[in-house]
Amino acid sequence: MNRKKRIYLAGPLFSHAELEYNCKLRDSLLKKGFSVFLPQEDAEDTTNERERQNQECIFKKCVGGMDGSDLVVAVLDGVDVDSGTAWEIGYAYAKEKPVIGLRTDFRSLSDGIVNLMVEMSIIDLARDEEELLKILEKFR
Template structure:
């Protein structure tokens, strides 16, 4: 029996809309048979938790989440990629983990889709959830 592939789902988690989008993506991946590490839940990275525990603990849980993942999926929406997400992409790249980007934001840079360093670190880019699932098929 094949072990479920673990996805580390990187993305901004500071607004209700971002949190809900992340949960929706997690549910979508679970339905397709993946396991998912979602920092806002699995590292307890939320305002109430930041008040209860130190940031080093959240950081360590996220590092361990990337380390134990098979794939990183990174939400790249916004005028610029979320700084935490950019770090997670770079760390995953350095660890040899494939990073798949998801950019539903229709704004584009004059010289690329996102920051050059981020763009070069991803192995594939999806523009919507349907494209993302199609890309993910080869990682199951």
């Protein structure tokens, strides 16, 4: 029996809207048969946890989540890509893990969709959740 492919879901997690969107996206990925590492839950990366545990603990849990994942889905919305998400993309690229970007934001840079280094590190870019799920079909 094939094991479920594990996705590390990278994205900003600092506002209520971002947290809710990440959970919505996670649920969609779970319904498609993937296993998902969601840092805000699996690494307990919340304001309360940052106050209670040291940041090194959260960092190590996230790195472990990346190491244990088969691929990364990175939310690239915003004027610029979230700095933590950019680091996660670079780490995944260095580990030769495929990264699929998701950018629902219609804004773009004058010379590209997102930062050049981020754009060149991803293997595909989805513009909405439906397109993302279609792209992920080849990884099941």
